[in-house]
Amino acid sequence: xxxGRAVTLEDVAREAGVAVSTVSxxxxxxxxxxxxxxxxxxxxxxxxxxxxxxxxxxxxxxRTRMLALLVTDITNPHQFGxxxxxxxxxxxxxxxxxxxxxxxxxxxxxELAARLGSSVDGYVLASxxxxxxxxxxxxxxxxxxxxxRELAGFPSVVSxxxxxxxxxxxxxxxxxxxxxxxxxxxxxxxxxxxRWAALARHSRAAGAEIARLGPxxxxxxxxxxxxxxxxASGATALVAFNDLMAIGVLRRLEQRGVAVPGALxxxxxxxxxxxxxxxxxxxxxxSPVEEAGRxxxxxxxxxxxxxxxxxxxxxxxxxxxxx
Amino acid sequence: xxxGRAVTLEDVAREAGVAVSTVSxxxxxxxxxxxxxxxxxxxxxxxxxxxxxxxxxxxxxxRTRMLALLVTDITNPHQFGxxxxxxxxxxxxxxxxxxxxxxxxxxxxxELAARLGSSVDGYVLASxxxxxxxxxxxxxxxxxxxxxRELAGFPSVVSxxxxxxxxxxxxxxxxxxxxxxxxxxxxxxxxxxxRWAALARHSRAAGAEIARLGPxxxxxxxxxxxxxxxxASGATALVAFNDLMAIGVLRRLEQRGVAVPGALxxxxxxxxxxxxxxxxxxxxxxSPVEEAGRxxxxxxxxxxxxxxxxxxxxxxxxxxxxx
DNA sequence: ACTATTGTGACAAACGTTTGCCAACCTTGC
DNA sequence: GCAAGGTTGGCAAACGTTTGTCACAATAGT
Numbered sequence: 001x002x003x004g005r006a007v008t009l010e011d012v013a014r015e016a017g018v019a020v021s022t023v024s025x026x027x028x029x030x031x032x033x034x035x036x037x038x039x040x041x042x043x044x045x046x047x048x049x050x051x052x053x054x055x056x057x058x059x060x061x062x063r064t065r066m067l068a069l070l071v072t073d074i075t076n077p078h079q080f081g082x083x084x085x086x087x088x089x090x091x092x093x094x095x096x097x098x099x100x101x102x103x104x105x106x107x108x109x110x111e112l113a114a115r116l117g118s119s120v121d122g123y124v125l126a127s128x129x130x131x132x133x134x135x136x137x138x139x140x141x142x143x144x145x146x147x148x149r150e151l152a153g154f155p156s157v158v159s160x161x162x163x164x165x166x167x168x169x170x171x172x173x174x175x176x177x178x179x180x181x182x183x184x185x186x187x188x189x190x191x192x193x194x195r196w197a198a199l200a201r202h203s204r205a206a207g208a209e210i211a212r213l214g215p216x217x218x219x220x221x222x223x224x225x226x227x228x229x230x231x232a233s234g235a236t237a238l239v240a241f242n243d244l245m246a247i248g249v250l251r252r253l254e255q256r257g258v259a260v261p262g263a264l265x266x267x268x269x270x271x272x273x274x275x276x277x278x279x280x281x282x283x284x285x286x287s288p289v290e291e292a293g294r295x296x297x298x299x300x301x302x303x304x305x306x307x308x309x310x311x312x313x314x315x316x317x318x319x320x321x322x323x
Numbered sequence: 324x325x326x327g328r329a330v331t332l333e334d335v336a337r338e339a340g341v342a343v344s345t346v347s348x349x350x351x352x353x354x355x356x357x358x359x360x361x362x363x364x365x366x367x368x369x370x371x372x373x374x375x376x377x378x379x380x381x382x383x384x385x386r387t388r389m390l391a392l393l394v395t396d397i398t399n400p401h402q403f404g405x406x407x408x409x410x411x412x413x414x415x416x417x418x419x420x421x422x423x424x425x426x427x428x429x430x431x432x433x434e435l436a437a438r439l440g441s442s443v444d445g446y447v448l449a450s451x452x453x454x455x456x457x458x459x460x461x462x463x464x465x466x467x468x469x470x471x472r473e474l475a476g477f478p479s480v481v482s483x484x485x486x487x488x489x490x491x492x493x494x495x496x497x498x499x500x501x502x503x504x505x506x507x508x509x510x511x512x513x514x515x516x517x518r519w520a521a522l523a524r525h526s527r528a529a530g531a532e533i534a535r536l537g538p539x540x541x542x543x544x545x546x547x548x549x550x551x552x553x554x555a556s557g558a559t560a561l562v563a564f565n566d567l568m569a570i571g572v573l574r575r576l577e578q579r580g581v582a583v584p585g586a587l588x589x590x591x592x593x594x595x596x597x598x599x600x601x602x603x604x605x606x607x608x609x610s611p612v613e614e615a616g617r618x619x620x621x622x623x624x625x626x627x628x629x630x631x632x633x634x635x636x637x638x639x640x641x642x643x644x645x646x
Numbered sequence: 647a648c649t650a651t652t653g654t655g656a657c658a659a660a661c662g663t664t665t666g667c668c669a670a671c672c673t674t675g676c
Numbered sequence: 677g678c679a680a681g682g683t684t685g686g687c688a689a690a691c692g693t694t695t696g697t698c699a700c701a702a703t704a705g706t
Contacts, residue, residue: 006441006464008692019656024694034654053441055378055387056692060661064378066442075403077596083397087424096438099422101410115419118329118376118662119389119442141329251600273400274597277574331662342686347664357684379662383691441692652703659697664690672683 007050016044027052058119066096067297068120070109072127072189073218074101076244077273078289082126082147085293093301095121104218106130106188113138124296125149129188145300147292149190150307155299157308159287161191164312165198168239168267168285171314173206176323177237177265183226183249184214185241192241195269199239211235216245223248231258236265236323243268243275243284250278250319261321271315280318287312330373339367350375381442389419390620391443393432395450395512396541397424399567400596401612405449405470408616416624418444427541429453429511436461447619448472452511468623470615472513473630478622480631482610484514487635488521491562491590491608494637496529499646500560500588506549506572507537508564515564518592522562534558539568546571554581559588559646566591566598566607573601573642584644594638603641610635 013020018041025032026041027050033041058064069086071079083099090097098120102109106129113123122143128135132151138144139154146156172180182199185192196212203210213229216222223245230238230249240246246268253260260266260280268275271286287310295308336343341364348355349364350373356364381387392409394402406422413420421443425432429452436446445466451458455474461467462477469479495503505522508515519535526533536552539545546568553561553572563569569591576583583589583603591598594609610633618631 006692010692020693021657021695022655025655028694032654037654051437051440053692054438055381055441056661057694058378058661059382059663059692060659060694062661074406075400075596077398077400080398083424084426096435097423099424100420101406101422112419114374115377117374118378247600273398274600277570277597277601279600279602329662333662343663344665344687345685347662348685351664355684360685376662379691380664381691382662382693383664383689385691648706650703650705652701654701655699657698658695660694661692666689667687669686670684672681674679674681676677676679 006053007048008053009050012041012045012048012050015048016041063121064119065094066098066120067122067124067300068113068116069097069099069124070112070126070128071099071101072109072129073104074099076218076242076270078242078244078270079126080273081289082293082296085290085295086124086297087293088290089294089297093297095297095301097297104129104186110134117141122300124300127189127191129186131188143300143303145296147296153305155296155303155305155307157292157295157299157310159292159310160312161194162198162201164269164285164287164314165195166202167312167314169199169202169206169208171283171316171320172237172239172265172267173208175237175265175320178208178323179235180208180210180237180239181230181233181235182210182212182214183216183223183230183238183240183245184212185216185218185222185245187215189218189241191269195241210239214241216241218242218245220244220248220251223250224252227252227256231256231264237267237320238264239267241269243270243272243282246282246284246319247274247278250280250282254279260319265320265323267320275315276317283317283320284315285312286315329376330371331376332373335364335368335371335373338371339364386444387442388417389421389443390445390447390623391436391439392420392422392447393435393449393451394422394424395432395452396427397422399541399565401565401567401593402449403596404612405616405619408613408618409447409620410616411613412617412620416620418620418624420620427452427509433457440464445623447623450512450514452509454511466623466626468619470619476628478619478626478628478630480615480618480622480633482615482633483635484517485521485524487592487608487610487637488518489525490635490637492522492525492529492531494606494639494643495560495562495588495590496531498560498588498643501531501646502558503531503533503560503562504553504556504558505533505535505537506539506546506553506561506563506568507535508539508541508545508568510538512541512564514592518564533562537564539564541565541568543567543571543574546573547575550575550579554579554587560590560643561587562590564592566593566595566605569605569607569642570597570601573603573605577602583642588643588646590643598638599640606640606643607638608635609638 126147268284449470550572591607
């Protein structure tokens with residue numbers, strides 16, 4: 001395992017009998033060099049299996065053609081589509097995506113961003129929970145695009161929180177529910193506050209009561225804990241911050257012998273892997289995450305400070321029923 | 324959005340009234356500098372929020388303190404633990420982990436590895452399906468550690484395929500099953516061939532028949548397709564390459580009205596997220612994936628060509644029952 | 647045939663670090 | 677008080693690229 005030195009431009013130049021700069025141009029600016037030389041140099045480079053050193057390439061220009069995708073919780077299946085979409089779009093534009101997981105800790109996200117700072121050309125922040133000022137500060141160094149977080153002047157992609165809440169409340173009220181409870185996630189998550197505000201608004205408009213419970217950790221375990229609180233609240237339908245929590249709720253209710261949807265209806269958010277085969281299958285709100293990933297990278301590379309709002313769709317399954 | 328120039332060593336040096344080299348040493352080799360100077364320089368650096376440029380740092384030394392983790396399929400929840408464990412261990416050693424997804428395509432994995440080549444100090448390859456020669460070749464450039472793949476002289480971490488097969492066959496035979504079928508995954512996956520070989524061996528020893536079906540894509544959809552083939556095979560118990568497939572099998576069988584475990588028992592591999600709440604909950608083999616992640620990074624950084632075999636544990640749930 | 651023009655390739659600087667080497671200073675011991 | 681030794685900090689080279697500038701050659705126009 002000697003990990004031998006890589007082939008450099010200089011090696012190729014020597015072999016081809018030309019100057020380093022000629023090789024560089026023959027490869028990256030082919031029109032700046034005569035056809036004869038170009039062919040020759042490219043042939044030699046291919047034969048020697050030359051691979052440009054990204055570090056060295058990025059140093060003078062400051063551009064690395066790498067993008068960072070910082071996710072809040074990589075164990076949340078909701079992120080999958082985002083990752084795939086972002087990677088596809090990045091690859092199409094000739095960029096490499098590096099992925100990092102902040103495990104729900106804003107400080108860790110800050111740390112990761114700082115560490116990656118010099119190596120990437122921009123960041124996609126998914127569901128970031130950092131304070132506004134820090135994002136403004138971070139953007140002074142590198143372009144940024146936000147997923148499920150809105151901030152004036154920043155490019156962002158969000159799913160339609162207002163409409164998803166409308167659909168949920170409409171569905172539950174139609175089933176006869178009048179006493180709802182929202183099982184909240186982290187208070188520093190943008191979606192948490194948007195969801196609560198929209199749910200409260202639509203409930204009021206529909207003549208239903210809704211209580212905000214929590215915050216709970218946005219995980220399966222958080223849902224397990226939230227289930228008991230939701231049950232004690234006297235509500236006949238629970239809306240969870242996300243599907244991870246909702247599935248935890250279902251599990252706990254089954255354990256406690258509470259019939260779903262007989263005694264209690266449950267709704268989630270995200271339509272993650274598992275939402276359709278848990279027990280009972282979960283009524284939840286889906287949005288086109290893969291498209292979100294593509295849009296994010298697109299906005300980031302164009303530096304367009306647009307806000308893209310993606311449509312949402314209520315998927316009614318067996319976890320909701322008449323009161 | 325001007326993305327202003329970052330603070331460099333030179334800026335700090337000018338501000339502190341010392342030479343660039345002194346700043347460098349004050350920060351990264353504190354004992355090479357007097358206490359007075361060290362304090363002063365460090366204070367200035369902190370005040371200016373100096374962040375070393377990783378590219379520049381890595382260029383002369385060739386060491387970037389970044390590690391690549393290449394996973395076969397990031398949408399497979401089995402990878403979660405691996406990622407978490409690897410990241411934890413990397414962080415502890417002062418390394419940053421960059422994550423990339425090869426979507427099950429060996430060529431894409433090769434492409435990613437080559438692209439990342441100059442930027443990382445080593446690779447962790449999870450369930451790589453590339454041919455041996457390419458791995459040997461890749462190792463000539465950078466150290467490598469393999470997950471669920473064994474190759475002479477390479478550091479690797481594998482789960483105990485022989486023992487997991489023993490437990491599965493033992494369990495099924497004890498329930499009275501004599502006609503088994505294995506729903507295979509990709510033939511270029513090491514685990515696929517190990518699992519089949521071990522299952523065949525233990526079945527023979529226990530006096531049971533086992534048929535190898537497939538290969539099928541190692542996904543939910545693959546499982547859906549495999550279910551019909553498995554059912555037609557006449558076996559009374561199906562063992563799937565992984566849980567994604569097994570869950571797909573369960574879904575399809577439910578759709579076709581086949582009772583599980585009444586008419587057919589189903590076993591998976593990996594104990595992924597969802598295996599305990601799918602319908603019926605899946606009997607599967609678990610292994611300590613997070614520990615695997617840690618061990619992989621450990622081996623990689625030590626360059627120890629050891630093979631670590633992790634224990635496995637059959638989790639019996641409701642998808643298996645008496646014949 | 648000589649100049650003007652274009653095309654081609656080389657030289658060298660720059661990016662931000664780390665580090666080998668050396669000079670100067672300070673301390674210590676005689 | 678002087679030499680020897682150790683400590684400290686600066687100079688400059690190196691890492692592998694890209695790119696601005698320039699010189700030279702080939703070609704074309706007169």
